[in-house]
Amino acid sequence: MEKKIRIVEGDITGQTVDAIVNAANTSLLGGGGVDGAIHRAAGPELLQECRQLGGCPTGEAKATRGYQLPAKWVIHTVGPIWRGGTRNEDALLASCYRNSFKVARELGARSIAFPSISTGAYGFPLERATRIALREARETLAADDRIEEVVFVCFGQKALETYQAVYREAFGEESAGGSSSSRRK
Numbered sequence: 040m041e042k043k044i045r046i047v048e049g050d051i052t053g054q055t056v057d058a059i060v061n062a063a064n065t066s067l068l069g070g071g072g073v074d075g076a077i078h079r080a081a082g083p084e085l086l087q088e089c090r091q092l093g094g095c096p097t098g099e100a101k102a103t104r105g106y107q108l109p110a111k112w113v114i115h116t117v118g119p120i121w122r123g124g125t126r127n128e129d130a131l132l133a134s135c136y137r138n139s140f141k142v143a144r145e146l147g148a149r150s151i152a153f154p155s156i157s158t159g160a161y162g163f164p165l166e167r168a169t170r171i172a173l174r175e176a177r178e179t180l181a182a183d184d185r186i187e188e189v190v191f192v193c194f195g196q197k198a199l200e201t202y203q204a205v206y207r208e209a210f211g212e213e214s215a216g217g218s219s220s221s222r223r224k
């Protein structure tokens with residue numbers, strides 16, 4: 040089961056998977072960070088489709104097509120803004136992962152790549168977020184045979200090392216996937 044989780048360093052827009060997850064905001068109309076990168080790589084049709092979705096509450100997820108991305112779908116989720124940990128941030132972040140997996144199942148996606156939701160502009164502590172991400176992936180993979188591969192795309196060395204360390208702690212072994220992504224555009 041654990042072998043279905045891969046940890047790679049790189050840019051999520053180059054990932055060859057069925058669906059990539061976007062760390063968006065409640066407007067779903069684009070932004071900076073990974074959201075900006077995904078919109079640039081997918082092309083303007085992505086924004087056109089996002090305009091039809093009417094936004095998305097924190098912790099939920101909505102899908103669009105991937106347009107010029109190698110991924111067929113983009114699952115847009117909205118992570119919590121970190122406010123010190125007292126505003127239900129952990130549960131909301133877990134809900135982003137859970138709802139993204141739920142949407143992936145509905146789409147029939149077998150492989151899905153995640154960025155580190157909320158850990159950039161939204162300020163969620165990286166290690167704490169990584170524990171939640173890996174726990175949710177593990178639980179989904181244990182309960183669901185249809186999702187075959189979950190890729191965590193780490194943007195930079197610090198994120199990569201954090202994911203690998205939390206993975207070792209949780210699973211007691213090295214993760215599959217190596218230390219650099221050959222799928223970068």
Ligand code: AR6
Pocket residue numbers: 049050051052062063064069070071072073074075076077118154155156157158159160161162163192193194198
């Ligand atoms: N591929 C993979 N990961 C990336 C990429 C990329 N191309 N670019 C950045 N990251 P952030 P948030 C990492 O700020 O914290 C946007 O403006 C980055 O290093 O993109 O959820 C939205 O519109 C970090 O680890 O998202 C919202 O307003 C992670 O992606 C707001 O930012 C998430 O950082 C959402 O903030």
